[in-house]
Amino acid sequence: MAFEYEKVAKLIYSKIGESLQTRPYIAIYDYNGNSLYQDKNLQDFSDTLSDFIKRNFKFLEVGDHSIPFSGRNLVIFRVTNKAAVVLYTIKGYVGQILSFKTILPEISFELDKIMGDIPEFVPAAPAFSIESEVPTEKKEIAKIFPNITKNVKKKDKFLIEEMAVLRFADGKNTIKEIVEKTGTNQEDVLRILESFADKKKVDFRIEGNPQMVPILIKEIPEMSVNLGIITKKELEISKACTGNRIIEEIFLELKYQNVVESLEELNKHLDSMIRKKFLRMRFLIE
16 A cells, blocks of 8 residues: 555656756645655654644645745645645745646545545535645744843944944844844844854844754865865765755755765764864854
C-alpha cells in the first residue's frame, strides 16, 4: 500500500515539479493525521503536520487549501473526503504551489482508488473560500528589543544614521518598530545594531522563540578547503546560506542533498563557521 502512495507522490512531482522550477517536498495524510507518504526531508515536521491535519481537516472542503505558517512556502490541500496533500518548497513563492489545483482532480481520482475501503470523513465542513485560513497555532516570529548598554559613553561619536537608530534602541521598541520610526531600511538598521552589538554597546531582549538566519560575512573561496581553513562540508553549507532562510529551511535542502543527516549536525557546522568568522546569525524579522 505504501508503494501506491509513493506512486501518487511521484505523479504529483512529475506534473508540477518543472513548473515550480524548484524541488517540491510532498506528504500525504489521511483525515486522522496518519502519514500515508512523506518525503524524508519532511519527517522532522511530521508531528506538527499530523496534529494540524487531525485538528483542522474538518474546516476545509474538498479543493480548499490552507497556508498555516506565516512566511513559509507550505500549503495543505484537502484533496478528497479522506486525504490531504502537503506541498512545501524552500525557494520561490507560496502562490506558485497553488498550481497544484490544476491537477487536483487527477490526484483525487488516484487517491480514491487506493483508499476505497477507508470510510469518508464526516461531517462535512462549511465551504471556505480559497483565501480562507484554517485556525491554527501559528509559530509567531519572536519580538526583538534592542537596548543600549552602559558601555555607550557620552563622548562616543556616532554617524547621523547611527544616532537615529540608537535613539530608539531603548529596550521598548522592536527592530521592526525602529525601522518604521526612523524610515531607515531594515538592512541598514540591522547592520548598525549588529555593529554595536559586536562592540557590546547594544544587547537584545527577546520575547518568544527567535528564529535565526545564517548570514555569510564574506565569500568563501573553493581553495579554502585545500588550505584546511574550512571543511568541504562547511563549504557546501555556506552555499545554502543565502541570507533569507532560517536554519530549519537550510536543513531541509542540505538533508535532501545528503550534506547533513540531522539538524544537530548542521548546527555544529554553523557554530564552527561562526568561530572562524565566516558566518554570523541574524534574527528573523517579520
